[in-house]
Amino acid sequence: MTDLTKLTLASALDGMKAREFSSMELTDAHIGACEAASGLNAFITPTFDLARDQAKASDERRVSGTIGKLEGAPLGMKDLFCTEGVRTTAASKILGDFTPPYESTVSANMKADGMVMLGKLNLDQFAMGSANETSCFGPVINPWRNGEDLVPGGSSGGSAAAVAADLCLGATATDTGGSIRQPAGFTGTVGIKPTYGRCSRYGIVAFASSLDQAGPIAKTVEDAAILLESMAGYDPKDSTSINEPVPDWRGAVGQSVKGLRVGVPREYTMDGIPKEIDAVWAEGVEWMREAGAEIVDVSLPHTKYALPVYYVVAPAEASSNLARYDGMRYGLRVEGENLADTYERTRTEGFGDEVRRRVMIGTYVLSAGYYDAYYLRAQKVRTKIADDFRQAWESCDVLLTPTAPSAAFPVGRKINDPIQMYLNDVFTVTANLAGLPGISVPAALDGNGLPLGLQIIGRALDESTVFKAAGALEKAAGFDAKPDKWWS
Amino acid sequence: MTFIAPRVADEKDWLQGETGPWELIIGLEVHAQVASIAKLFSGAPTAFGAEPNTQVALVDAGLPGMLPVVNKYCVEQAVRTGLGLNAQINKFSRFDRKNYFYVDLPQGYQISQFEHPVVGEGEIEIVPEGGEPVTVGIERLHLEQDAGKSIHDLSPDETYVDLNRSGVALMEIVSKPDMRSAAEASAYVDALRQIVRALGTCDGDMEKGNLRADVNVSVRKPGGELGTRCEIKNVNSLRFIRQAIGYEARRHIEILEAGGEIDQETRLYDTVKGETRTMRSKEDAHDYRYFPDPDLLPLELSDDFIDRIKADLPELPAARKARFVEQFRLPDYDAGVLTSDKATGDYFEIVAQKRDPKSASNWMMGELFGRLNADEIGIEDSPVSADALGGLIDRIADKTISGKIAKDVFSKMFEGEGTADEIIERDGLKQVTDMGAIEAMVDEVIAANRDQAEKAKDNPKLVGFFVGQVMKKSQGKANPQAVNELLRSKLGL
Structure with missing residues (x-):
């Protein structure tokens, strides 16, 4: 029998449908792969027993003829999604052994569609980080190596690593400033952040509410479409959820891009970006042209302000969102001499350095006397950034950009240099600020044999075109490299 | 927010200090709990008095x-309000x-x-006790969620938290600093209470804490520069509002007259000691x-949303009061009392239907309120319904019983013994109008009191004694007017 973990989600679903193998066999194969890959540290909480129960139930459903969109597929869940009865940590110490009595809407949708959950995947603590090094459960190691351990990107590093290493057929992730796309770029996987409001945020541990958005990391563009179709959908429990039907995204993959206007934003050419990145980008433009797309030069003049805006808005919201972790009702509590002392000790011990840094930045920018200069101004510039895109859509249908300014870098290289770390989001953060869908597709290997990704950004709610363009890009790139299986 | 306070208080409301008169400037922030079965941002119930942490x-x-x-x-309730x-x-x-x-x-x-609050500037008219009507400006009304409750007195060294109130919808109604006396402040809160109750947007029950006020107090020389204000948090009765203002005003005046300065701070009113004290300083x-x-x-x-609420607004207390004066020719005072809450007004309108409005008003404000208050019963739960009271008033109007007997009948009705007609019938209370029967009783009484009858000729006041005797004999049922007339003629007065 072929190695079932090498399958794409689409082919695995087909294989089960054709009764070539059962969900149990597929699940067992993946559990085996997970067990052998502990060196990657991709999981915080494996749920193999639960997965086998779900696979068994799925196989029974299949006999009775009721099958869902993800029927029997073993998948990973970023440990930012609350899962009923399964510990949810956000990779933090402060949540301790918090076990939610409720299920996030996204994971509930996937459960209802027949998902088998292999476990909760590692991430940066509270999704704050670009290298998956801020997790209090230790860093995730990228399956791709370059003589030394590399980071998988972040914050959805566990999701990206698990998919790249064939530990699961796909995984959920979340993206606040690039946390789906940058790790996808670093691991040779596909990751899409849909339009803000496509996926319900209900039950996802909040980082920055106006930017957070769930999406999948997958092996192929088609797999990403299948997963997102299950994850997305209107949810009255999230006031920012968009009440629009979920289209047939899977069907959009493979459609011709003839006549599609692909914008190339000139401001995404930046100083200090490795030549290889620009070269892959140029190659991507050629691929799209050859596929029949029309290439358009566009300008997004406020791009240079995107990172500063992001690092005001996101920490501001985070400082408030994380106020609830106070040791009073659940999670870690470190007793102090009085209430204020208990708060201080709990939060000092419970939050890692990066989370504390952002809570402090956020508290500062919202403070009386600084609010106007930072938060309010950032919101105004954010509007301008969104306007840039609206302007661009007059001359193009999607934008093509690099995903990240570098390939995966060594573990420990940037962790003590927050500014360097924050620069990772430079190409991705604009889509969050404007609420637009963005997808990263693996394009090529760099000189060191590490994957590089390209990003397609589309109009709000126009994931169909994004999937179409991404499909064309994927086809043209023909990226089929896999990391050496050094970990098992 | 910059406040201006152009109106100068009536001289009678000036407070006398060592250095001359002072004027009080008062603004209020009233927290009114929205009468909703669910919380502002969740479906949890809001019932009062539930077991701790069961409505979360x-x-x-x-x-x-x-x-x-x-x-x-x-x-919707905020818009209505x-x-x-x-x-x-x-x-x-x-x-x-x-x-x-x-x-x-x-x-x-x-x-x-x-x-950006949901409601902006508005105004209401209030009538302070013993004063002229005053217009009080509303600065804004906004929606917010309540916090939970910390319970410090269950254990000497632990605090317990009850989250039942956490998330309950409140309307914070902020007035302009338009009040100049404790009586005005109290009348303002009372007027707000009546309005929200009439609208049904808040139960307005201060005892249950679903209406409470933060009181901002400062003093100034009449018409002069505004002074520094202090905010007294969470005062939960009209009486305490008046007391807290009185105390706080005196405190300010004493400090200022001693050459001191007022610290802008948040204070608490101690209802036991009758004084305010610092909660936190600026x-x-x-x-x-934020x-x-x-x-x-x-x-x-949408306009449509607002218009639909507008179309559905009930008559408000001020309008109803004006109508009661106009339509029922009631004195201002009666109309004010009868429109002070919706249920009372509704009760009155039933009683007054096709009856003399003034007797309806007198019966309600006299016997009915007397009994209800004594028994601490709300008018909604009155054992005597509006129709039943009307039935009793009808029997007085058609002279079946006298007003005096009616009071006894009312008492029995209140005890649940039946309708007016049933009680009159059962107890044989029907007024005796048979002149022959009355005359026989009059003769008997005169015969039994010959001496008095003689004296009455010189001292007509004695007729009262005879009326009393006859009424006693008739067990109160004789028509007092007929008795009086007969006696006067028989005694030769």
């Missing part, structure tokens, strides 16, 4: 990933987070409306770091 949705407890969803009913306050309804408003840490604030922030004031709540979309109200 996941979002009310601040669990990770839980999101608020605005309760449209509460928004705004319309009742003759106020501007803001078609665009927004929820903000007010950030601070406390054990009974599970999210670490309170969702409120800071920059230096300790929180920086609440910012728009990214979990919630701005509230955008």
Whole structure:
């Protein structure tokens, strides 16, 4: 029998449908792969027993003829999604052994569609980080190596690593400033952040509410479409959820891009970006042209302000969102001499350095006397950034950009240099600020044999075109490299 | 917010100090709990007096990933209230987070409306006791969620938290600094209470804490520069509002006259000691770091939505009072009392239907309120219904019974012994109008009191004694007028 973990989600679903193998066999194969890959540290909480129960139930459903969109597929869940009865940590110490009595809407949708959950995947603590090094459960190691351990990107590093290493057929992730796309770029996987409001945020541990958005990391563009179709959908429990039907995204993959206007934003050419990145980008433009797309030069003049805006808005919201972790009702509590002392000790011990840094930045920018200069101004510039895109859509249908300014870098290289770390989001953060869908597709290997990704950004709610363009890009790139299986 | 206070208090409301008169400037922030069965951002119930922590949705407890969803009913009630306050309804408003840490604030922030409240400026007219009507400006009304409750007295060294109130919808109604005496402040809160009760948007029950006030007090030389204000938090009865203002005004005057300065601070009113004391000073004031709540979309109200609420507004107490004066020719005082809450007004309108409004009013304000108050029963639960009281008044009008007998009958009705007719019938209370029977009794009484009858000729006042005797003989049933006339003629008066 072929190695079932090498399958794409689409082919695995087909294989089960054709009764070539059962969900149990597929699940067992993946559990085996997970067990052998502990060196990657991709999981915080494996749920193999639960997965086998779900696979068994799925196989029974299949006999009775009721099958869902993800029927029997073993998948990973970023440990930012609350899962009923399964510990949810956000990779933090402060949540301790918090076990939610409720299920996030996204994971509930996937459960209802027949998902088998292999476990909760590692991430940066509270999704704050670009290298998956801020997790209090230790860093995730990228399956791709370059003589030394590399980071998988972040914050959805566990999701990206698990998919790249064939530990699961796909995984959920979340993206606040690039946390789906940058790790996808670093691991040779596909990751899409849909339009803000496509996926319900209900039950996802909040980082920055106006930017957070769930999406999948997958092996192929088609797999990403299948997963997102299950994850997305209107949810009255999230006031920012968009009440629009979920289209047939899977069907959009493979459609011709003839006549599609692909914008190339000139401001995404930046100083200090490795030549290889620009070269892959140029190659991507050629691929799209050859596929029949029309290439358009566009300008997004406020791009240079995107990172500063992001690092005001996101920490501001985070400082408030994380106020609830106070040791009073659940999670870690470190007793102090009085209430204020208990708060201080709990939060000092419970939050890692990066989370504390952002809570402090956020508290500062919202403070009386600084609010106007930072938060309010950032919101105004954010509007301008969104306007840039609206302007661009007059001359193009999607934008093509690099995903990240570098390939995966060594573990420990940037962790003590927050500014360097924050620069990772430079190409991705604009889509969050404007609420637009963005997808990263693996394009090529760099000189060191590490994957590089390209990003397609589309109009709000126009994931169909994004999937179409991404499909064309994927086809043209023909990226089929896999990391050496050094970990098992 | 910059406040101006152009109106100068009536001289009778000036407070005398050592250095001359002072004028009080008062503004109020009233927190009115929205009469809603569910909370502002969750479906959890809001029943009063439930077991601790039994009315708490996941979002009310601040669990990770839980999101608020605005309760449209509460928004409607805020708009209704705004319309009742003759106020501007803001078609665009927004929820903000007010950030601070406390054990009974599970999210670490309170969702409120800071920059863009749902209701803007308005005004209401109040009539302070013994004073002229005063117009009080409304600065704004906004929606916000209540916090939980910290319970410090269950254990000497532990604080317990009850989250039942966490997330309950409140309307914060902010007045302009338009009140100049404790009586005006008290009348203002009472007027607000009547308005929200008439609208049905708040139960207005101060004892249950669903209407409470933060009182801002300062003093100035009449018409002079505004002084520094202090805010007295959470005062929960009209009496305490008056007392707290009285105490606080005196405190300010004493400090100022001794050459001191008022510290702008937040104070608490100690109802036992009858004094206010510092809760926190300006230096300790929180920086609440308000910012728009990214979990919630701005509230955008359509004209249609507002118009539908407008069309459905009930008659408000002030309008009803005016109508009672006009339609029923009631004295101002009666109309005021009878329209002070909706149920009382409704009761009156039933009793007064096709009857003499003034007797209806007298019976309600006399016997009915007397008994209800003595037994601490609300008019909604009155054992004597409006129709039943009307039935009793009918028997007086058609002279079946006298007013005096009617009071006894009322008492029996109140005890649940039946309708007026049933009791009159059962106890044989029908007034005796048979002149023959009355004459026989009159003759008997005169015969038994010959001496007195003689004296009566010189002292006509004695007729009262004879009336009393005859009435006693008839067990009160004889028509007193007939008795009086017969006696006068028989005694030769």
